[in-house]
Amino acid sequence: MILSSGWRKIWLTMHVMSSLGWFGAVAVFLTLALVGMTSQDTQLVKASYLAMKLTGWFVIVPFAFVSLGSGIVSSLGTKWGLFRYYWVLLKLVITIGATFLLMVHTQAIDLLADIAAKTTVLSVYPYGMQLKMVVTSGATVVVLIMLTGLAVYKPRGMTPYGQRKQRQGTAQKNADSPVRATILK
Structure with missing residues (x-):
């Protein structure tokens, strides 16, 4: 099923914006993690880990899931398909993996934020x-x-499934051709 131009643009916009949001939120998270690990200011460390928990749960996690979902809908509704091209399939696998690892890492984020909420002693934070x-x-x-590079450059290469679908589409077009139908009569 191919989406209409309007719907395709809506889903693509949602995918691009959520992906950009995910990237930006992770950049902020990285900054907070660096401050939390290196600062000697107890209040700054405490604020960093509390902000990391909020950023993780209320920004990064939602953006990751919206990016994944909108990417799936966008690919299914366009000529690219979900399993036809290696670059789309690779983006899917990497995004699922990154989202899964994000959910695993939320436990560590929660632990650091819980420590921050209960203490002002820097030595209690597990360095590891x-x-x-x-x-x-x-x-x-x-x-x-x-992932952005894959979406921009779209490396060539169709999966075996994509090649089969392309051959079926070509065969169907030839069968539906008025010239071919005349020749077959």
């Missing part, structure tokens, strides 16, 4: 968890840039 927040949010920025 602080480092994990910096590394994973930095890696997420790279992954989101890579």
Whole structure:
């Protein structure tokens, strides 16, 4: 099913905006994680981890799911399809993986925010968890840039499913052709 031009633009706009929002929110999250790990100001560290929890749950998680869902709808409603081209399939797999890992990492974010809410002592923050927040949010920025590159450059290559669908479409067009129908009579 191909979406009408108006609906395609609506879903594409939703996908682009949520993807940009996801990227921007992760960049903010990375900044907060760096401040939380490196600052010696207890109030700043506390504020960083509390803001990370809010940013994670109320901005990053929703943007990740809207980006995933709108990307699926957009691909299903256009000539690209969901499984026809490797670049679309790769974007899908990476986005599902990134969203899954995000949900796993929310536990660590919640723990750091809970520590921040209960103490003003810097030494109680688990350094490994602080480092994990910096590394994973930095890696997420790279992954989101890579996903954007895939969408912009659209590397060639159809999946076997896409090649089969293309052959079926060509065969159907030939069968429906008035010239072909005349020749077959």
